[in-house]
Amino acid sequence: MTGKITFIQQNGAESEASSTSSDEEVLNIVRFVPRMRVIRERQNPFHLYNDEEFCERFRLNKNLVMDILQKIENNLKPLTRRSKSITPLNQLLITLRFFATGTFQIVVGDTFRVHKSTVCRIIKKVTHQLALLRPQYICFPKNENLVNVKTKFFNVAGFPSVIGCIDGTHIPIQSPGGDNAELFRNRKGYFSINVQVVCDADLKIIDIVSRWPGSTHDSTIFNASFIHAQLEAKELGSGYLLGDSAYPCRPYLMTPVANPATAAEHRYNSSHIKTRNIVERAIGVWKRRFPCLSLGLRTTINTTLSVIVATAILNNLAIIPDDHIDDVDDFGEAEDQAIEENPNALGNAIRYTIIDTYFN
Incomplete structure (x- = not known):
């Protein structure tokens, strides 16, 4: 392969391949460019819905959700705030939405703009913390x-x-x-x-x-x-x-x-x-x-x-x-x-x- 080959790096800068580079070498260069990670903005259902709409979607009213959150919040706090980690409140709401719909986890994830694998981990963790409250209730x-x-x-x-x-x-x-x-x-x-x-x-x-x-x-x-x-x-x-x-x-x-x-x-x-x-x-x-x-x-x-x-x-x-x-x-x-x-x-x-x- 002869001539210059120009491609765009992740940072936007142009780079040129050698005129003697083979097709395979150029493809390897492009293949190892990492994909840009996108952090999706998440909405707050407490602000998005009024009391009646909130109860219809999560089966509990806002005051009761906050009372429950206080009992399990310490065990749901993320270890870091990197990459906009999911708050304990949103973790609880994701789990309640799953309980209230019984739908596929990917649908719950789309509602909260969270990947389905994350939804799976959250449901498992929050459900376990809720079940530990059994002796009280x-x-x-x-x-x-x-x-x-x-x-x-x-x-x-x-x-x-x-x-x-x-x-x-x-x-x-x-x-x-x-x-x-x-x-x-x-x-x-x-x-x-x-x-x-x-x-x-x-x-x-x-x-x-x-x-x-x-x-x-x-x-x-x-x-x-x-x-x-x-x-x-x-x-x-x-x-x-x-x-x-x-x-x-x-x-x-x-x-x-x-x-x-x-x-x-x-x-x-x-x-x-x-x-x-x-x-x-x-x-x-x-x-x-x-x-x-x-x-x-x-x-x-x-x-x-x-x-x-x-x-x-x-x-x-x-x-x-x-x-x-x-x-x-x-x-x-x-x-x-x-x-x-x-x-x-x-x-x-x-x-x-x-x-x-x-x-x-």
Whole structure:
């Protein structure tokens, strides 16, 4: 190759290749010119949206977001301010936007002008920090609070001494792969995590178990749970959980009568169903507030489990009286899970004592 070849360097200066340079040498010179890095300007949603628009997009109001930020901010601060590092507030908002939409991470990244790989790292980090708040916001009521819970449940349909309602719900996930992938395929044919939820009369989640694959039965999850051990040891005071026919009847867990024959048994079942419906409403509110739980999670299993717990915490913080979201029910989760009843003898006796005392 002969003659002069001129090309533009990254700094704008012209440079000439030797007249004896080969085509390959010139291409190598051009190939090693680094690409200019572009830092995109990021908008502040607090300034961009009013209160109503903000709540629609992030499912929490601005004041609540700031309260949550104060609890986890120190663990989200970047180590350096180089290259316009993402602030703790924007990290939290990116995660909330993912919870609120359940969409692909590249779409969330485009909204905040952040690369999808950065979004992935942020969601994992923030979700973990939120999940660590569980002991503060997901806990079983005690003492005077337990009395208030019983009173509120009794006011629903006259069922006595109810301390919580229990149910299982499936959170769709992508196939985790590996030899154990089929363990996550539930009875409906899709991959999921089977989550055990206990709620109070205000639709708040007071206990959650989020670690079992979708093929696991509700009764198996309950028997292996910590709350089961506490109830067996009588550490949660007197009272009953209400569960559907997927659970065995125990002294601390009341289930419906399988084949009611008397008017009292029918009244018992009616009161049981109306009261236990609260947990289905609670699950419906939770999934409606954070659609990522309904649409399916495509994160790793560990991150998925953290997302489930983190959204449960945020849901508890967001629940206010007369919240319109709670009109949504979690349809069809429990009715087709019925198993043949083989109740504990003492639990069966206690159930009929309740029927004779309160519903006869």
